[in-house]
Amino acid sequence: MNNFTYIRAASVKDAVQRATADKDAMFIAGGTNLVDRLKVFLDEPSQLIDISRLQMQRIERMPNGGLRLGSLVSNTAVADHADVRRDYPLLSRAILSGASQQIRNMATLGGNLLQRTRCPYYYDTAFPCNKREPGTGCPAATGINRMHAIFGASDQCVAVHPSDMCVALAALDAVVDVEGPKGKRQIPFADFHRLPGNAPQRDTNLEMGELIAAVSLPPVPFAKSGVYLKLRDRTSYAFALVSVAAAVDLEGDNIKDVRLAMGGVAHKPWRPTEAEKFLIGKPANAATFQQAAEIALRGAKPLAHNGFKIELAKRAIRRALTVSAKGGGVV
Template sequence: MTPFSYSKPTDISQAINLAGPATRFIAGGTNLLDLMKENIAKPEHLIDITGLPLSDIQQTANGGLMIGALVSNADLAWHPLIEGRYPLLSQAVLAGASPQLRNMASTGGNLLQRTRCYYFYDSTVPCNKREPGTGCPAKDGLNRIHAILGASDDCVATHPSDMCVALAALEAVVHVEGRAGKRQIEFADFHRLPGNTPERDNHLADDELITAVELPPARFVEHSHYLKIRDRASYAFALISVAAALELDGDIIRDVRLTLGGVAHKPWRDKAVESSLKGQAVSREAFVAAADAMLRDAQPLEHNAFKIKLARRAIVRALSDAATGGAV
């Protein structure tokens, strides 16, 4: 770990004015500290934001919820308004990490966690995400956990979050503040695909701080399900995950949300596939067709072709469970 300085501002504007290219905001530190210990992240200055007033969950005027960036994953998952109105999000959060980590990890930090690619974490090997222009050894190396959708020649890493898969399906909005002022980012536009700049995970400026995540008015309460497929049941990142939510009129699908995790550099959602399900009756045949369409552009690597079959089956299962009431 390289030396760094530290400050703990007492208000948002002070925190923002301290920020820059060589600084990092820190809250729970469940990912950043690991990166610093491995000399992957080398900030010159840490800005501790745990003293800022960003720890509340409040109802919005339109019937949604505003989740402060410092709300812990544990408090979020077990909050009665989240459990009651957004069970998909509660399930996704509880599927991630361990109880100890959920007690520390923050909502804002979850959005910013970095890939778990082996090569990214190994500073002795090249990595375009860590050092642009050095190469991507995962393409021809051990790539069992890597992307099958949206990858590029420069990077085949996947985004690790469970929470973000559910937030993408729920069409959350990320509130940020920087020296240029406040702005809102649709969740679909927050994270980036790798392209030729895999070192950039999202669209935040260096001085911008996530202050809250806003959920729209609750829908899909009765018919949603988060399914996570992983190597072991305790504390493992997703090989494939699916956030599925349905709005039904009898057995007719009136609206649907479908987002995949573990397959791309960001949560993967295809609105055309969702549209194709609208107006159809709930059936295995319809769900299989949707899964095939969702994976039509999948490009497996040497060791992860199994992810296509796994994702297909997971999509069908998640949609089926959502249709029958969202089995936990």
């Protein structure tokens, strides 16, 4: 681990100014992912700016009926909050399907959005990695790639985003509130994370010095029927092979509205928007859900070892939509 200075930010403005003045500085709050990366020399910051004591630790009801989640609220606090459990149960379930209780107690909402891929080639510095050092290559593309992307990959990177929470936030059309040297701005969740393209070292569209202040959840009445289904090699704290967040709004026997997002399949939470469009106005039955799953997996490009994800994702989509259409609950 390289030498670095530690500074406790006095305010959001102070944190932003310090990060803007030093391109090698990094924010730290819970540190559940960052400290791991420091230990294996994936990150070598000049200074760590501690933001953990800033006033961004509240969950508040917004005038439009949605919720505003402060970026420093712990994952545990989000998952256990009465309003989240009642109005956005798929978010609560996504969080609880993730890490251990101890990690959820420390990990923050903002940090969850910024966690980096768990691709083993990225973590093992004995291998080249374009995400770690652009231009060196992507051994996962031709190596063992069972856990890797089937959507949105490039010849530069085939890694997947690891978060469960972010899949739920994508399905809910959340908005990320950020503060930076140019002031405040809002980023629709669909635009927050990036596909790798020719710059796999960049995971998000945050600009230098910008700090996540909060995540806003719009009012989605039918999200009460939302479900989160995570398929993994073992039940205990494994990352998703495929995950699905789904919420179905019915008008009689037909689908009035729907939200769908997938995890474990791309460099960012994946929204199969064509499948969502297809579902509107259709009867909520097995045939409809099967066709939606087929549409959702169009364009998938499996690698040598992860072709099974296509059928796995189709089955997960069918199951999640079916359970949500019946009112939700545990999948």
